[in-house]
Amino acid sequence: MTDSAARTAGWFADIDPDEFDGLDDRDAGDARDARDGSTVVTAIREGQTETPQDWPALAVDDEFADDEAAYYDRLHDATMAATRAAVTEREAADDRQLVHAVRAMDDCERTANELAERLAEWAGTVDPDAGTGVSFARELARGDHELESESEPITSLAERVVDLADEAAELREFVERQTPTIAPNLAALAGPVLAARLISLAGGLEDVAKKPSGTIQVLGAEDALFAHLRGHAPSPKHGLIYVHDAVRGTHPDERGSAARAVAGKLSIAARVDHYSGERKPELEAELAERIETIQARTAEDDDRGDSGGETDE
Amino acid sequence: MSDGLPAGVERHTFDGTDRLATRGDPVYGEPTDGDWRAWNPTRSKLGAMLELEMDIGLEGGDEETVLYLGAASGTTVSHVADFAGPTYAVEFAARPARDLLETAASRPRLFPLLADARKPATYAHVVESNVDAIVQDVATRGQARVALENRRFLADDGRLLLAVKARSEDVTRDPEDVFADVRAELEAEYEILETRRLEQYHADHLGVVARPQSR
Numbered sequence A: 001m002t003d004s005a006a007r008t009a010g011w012f013a014d015i016d017p018d019e020f021d022g023l024d025d026r027d028a029g030d031a032r033d034a035r036d037g038s039t040v041v042t043a044i045r046e047g048q049t050e051t052p053q054d055w056p057a058l059a060v061d062d063e064f065a066d067d068e069a070a071y072y073d074r075l076h077d078a079t080m081a082a083t084r085a086a087v088t089e090r091e092a093a094d095d096r097q098l099v100h101a102v103r104a105m106d107d108c109e110r111t112a113n114e115l116a117e118r119l120a121e122w123a124g125t126v127d128p129d130a131g132t133g134v135s136f137a138r139e140l141a142r143g144d145h146e147l148e149s150e151s152e153p154i155t156s157l158a159e160r161v162v163d164l165a166d167e168a169a170e171l172r173e174f175v176e177r178q179t180p181t182i183a184p185n186l187a188a189l190a191g192p193v194l195a196a197r198l199i200s201l202a203g204g205l206e207d208v209a210k211k212p213s214g215t216i217q218v219l220g221a222e223d224a225l226f227a228h229l230r231g232h233a234p235s236p237k238h239g240l241i242y243v244h245d246a247v248r249g250t251h252p253d254e255r256g257s258a259a260r261a262v263a264g265k266l267s268i269a270a271r272v273d274h275y276s277g278e279r280k281p282e283l284e285a286e287l288a289e290r291i292e293t294i295q296a297r298t299a300e301d302d303d304r305g306d307s308g309g310e311t312d313e
Numbered sequence B: 001m002s003d004g005l006p007a008g009v010e011r012h013t014f015d016g017t018d019r020l021a022t023r024g025d026p027v028y029g030e031p032t033d034g035d036w037r038a039w040n041p042t043r044s045k046l047g048a049m050l051e052l053e054m055d056i057g058l059e060g061g062d063e064e065t066v067l068y069l070g071a072a073s074g075t076t077v078s079h080v081a082d083f084a085g086p087t088y089a090v091e092f093a094a095r096p097a098r099d100l101l102e103t104a105a106s107r108p109r110l111f112p113l114l115a116d117a118r119k120p121a122t123y124a125h126v127v128e129s130n131v132d133a134i135v136q137d138v139a140t141r142g143q144a145r146v147a148l149e150n151r152r153f154l155a156d157d158g159r160l161l162l163a164v165k166a167r168s169e170d171v172t173r174d175p176e177d178v179f180a181d182v183r184a185e186l187e188a189e190y191e192i193l194e195t196r197r198l199e200q201y202h203a204d205h206l207g208v209v210a211r212p213q214s215r
């Protein structure tokens, strides 16, 4: 082990022991000077070497530490700080990506629909047979529908609508793929898109995990309220989770109970995801059972024919 | 050690039942008795291997070094750090690693690392050579490969204590076939000393004790 190349491969090779003074109060978040421990964190996180060595002995030889016990104390400080930094960074990065993706998806969908409305109105002025919606834009763009009087700008607009709708679909796929890796239990219980929207509205997974379930139940209601005030939407009574199958599939009289049950389980799922990351399939079974009980209440005294799942769009 | 348990692992009585235990801060809500905390074999493959009296070849004590692959939130590695010396815990998922940090906070010789066990070069500048044991519980595809890649850390007379999860390799195949393949692959670098199904505690898992092939 006299090989000096091997020696310098240790994580501590370029570290001034003074760095460790800064490591302890890193969490205090005060002004950081040269001794803020960041070299230590970088050394642990970014160092690489093919072959391990007897690092404790080398560190003592190199006078990085007085003895092996002191070396291990430093190693503990260093790995704790480095892992804490790495974890925080990774979690934040994952959450942020998802939040942006789901917002972009909603923006693309909404914009595509708005433009499709504009397109239908415009196309209607040159062709009485013009259709509506994104599907009509697709027909126009593909040439499946020929306008009675050909219009270059209308076709071009149709192409933009299609592009936006395709972009929204791709973002949706991304969200469906990503959410289960970031919040496996929440995604399983709520479906990946609804889970991502809850995370987005709350501000992050940690924020969902820290909210009481009553707040989760009405998350999104404020947004709907503003949309309503702007004249875009019907008056909201309920949060986002009212699109959950377990709520929609429940008789209106019992939807409040169903929403409470769903919000309760989602809140547990978010906590498990945030604090342990472990998958707990039993949460789904528990929710299904609870919803069944709730739905059975209306199934019994409901012979009017509009029971449960059929009442909604 | 007449009972085959490493020093620092003892049988203690919790609520009238005799259970394995180590001394340390509780981590996962396990019952305690003074300083001792129960080691739940249904939540820990290494715990199950000990309950099944597999000979893991560890003595325990401050001198013993361990590399733990797939530490998750620290359930098992906390017990290892309680009875062994310097213990390196590798985990690649951020969320469980956050809990691992908490577990490590009260254990000065437990070193958490957020890293991928398939890429030992990303932690070989931190983890020392010649560790006495590699404990591996990664439950992902390519479990034998991970054991082979990490051979470089293990002392020639050290032990690989491996839990193989059949379903992680291939859910559709018969676990026995999966285990046979894993064994064959391991034999490129390891001599297998003992294997046992952990069925009683963990479905479709094989416990393996091996040591490096002498060369």
Ligand SMILES: C[S@@+](CC[C@H](N)C(=O)[O-])C[C@H]1O[C@@H](n2cnc3c(N)ncnc32)[C@H](O)[C@@H]1O
Pocket (backbone or CB within 6 Å): B043, B044, B045, B069, B070, B071, B072, B073, B074, B075, B076, B077, B090, B091, B092, B093, B096, B115, B116, B117, B118, B137, B138, B139, B140
């Ligand atoms: C079954 S759990 C381990 C439980 C843990 N050993 C215990 O008993 O407390 C498997 C863990 O291995 C981790 N893992 C899977 N592949 C990995 C890899 N290539 N590198 C590091 N960790 C990995 C997973 O993230 C998961 O946390």
